Amino acid sequence: MVGSTWSGSSWPHHLVVRKTISRLAKVPGRGLASAPARGDGANLYSAMPSMHVGWSLWCAYAVWCALRASHPRSALLSWIFPLGMVxxxxxxxxxxxxDIAGSTVLLGVSIAVRRIVALGLFRG
Known part of the structure; x- marks a missing residue:
């Protein structure tokens, strides 16, 4: 992060400073230049939902489910990972x-659907 911040090689698109040349923008098919949603090449919705946060939430949920019966206090520590990711x-x-709210809603809906299927309420 420090190296890319000072060199400007691949800054996150929300932090790009004017008149900065991104090396990813020069390579076809990479970075914001490959996103077709806007005329200037930026795709504002490409990060929705945040799967960084979604994956870390899913991992924390899985660890919490595995440990909550035997080690309830230790199970709560699993939620530090998604908080750090956020x-x-x-x-x-x-x-x-x-984007973070979207990944949280997506995980919640996924857990609800899994419970519905596990209870046999959905016969499809």
Missing amino acids: TVVLITGNHYVL
């Missing part, structure tokens, strides 16, 4: 708060 993606500018 902090990192916000500080580096890789995601907006809405």
Whole structure:
């Protein structure tokens, strides 16, 4: 992070300073230059939802489910990982708060669907 910040080689797109040349933008098919959503090459919705946060939430949920019966206090420690991930993606500018909320909702819906299927309420 420190090296890319000072060299400007691959800054997160939310932190790009004007008149900075991104090396990723020069390579076809990489970075913001490959996103077709806007005329200037930026795709504002490409990071929705944040799978950095989604994956860390899923990992914490899995560890919490595995440990909550035998080690309830230790199971709570698993939630430090997603909190750290949220902090990192916000500080580096890789995601907006809405991206994080979207990944949280996606995980919640996934857990609800799994429970519905496990209870046999869905017969499809």
